[in-house]
Amino acid sequence: MSAKMVSKAVALLSIAVGIYFVVFGVAKMTPKLSKDLHSSLKSHFIKYAKVSPLKPYLKEKNLKLKGKDYRTFAGGIELAGGLGMLCLPGRRSLMVANVMLLVISAFVIHTHMAIGDPLRRCTGVFVIGVLLIGRMLISFQNQYMTSKSKKSQKEEVKEKMS
Structure with missing residues (x-):
């Protein structure tokens, strides 16, 4: 598979996942x-706040996690990560958005x-998590293949010349 095809696949995957998270973040x-x-x-986030992974940390700080706050936090992270997948240029910024979305999925x-x-x-969420991991792995592989081909071109x- 050529590097261009892989780049297009990663871009399409980024767009699909980005739209998903923007929609659910806004919702x-x-x-x-x-x-x-x-x-x-x-109504669901009232229950979710009681078992949130953030709860022990907030309890340590004498803070209480309300359902509305947890819903707003999760929605904000999803919205930011989704917009990052859709709008940010560059591999590193896309990787940051990918990791943010993986964390919120976890x-x-x-x-x-x-x-x-x-x-x-x-x-x-499992399916989206697998897509995020797949996007990340494909991106790493594409980056490796691109750098490898550039090295071989330089060697040629x-x-x-000699």
């Missing part, structure tokens, strides 16, 4: 996309497992 923060989804998320999976939700509630030029 968590405002009812403008879907009032039903937003109200459902509001939070979501932890929350669903801790609350005792059935596995089917986590299926979407040196051999021709």
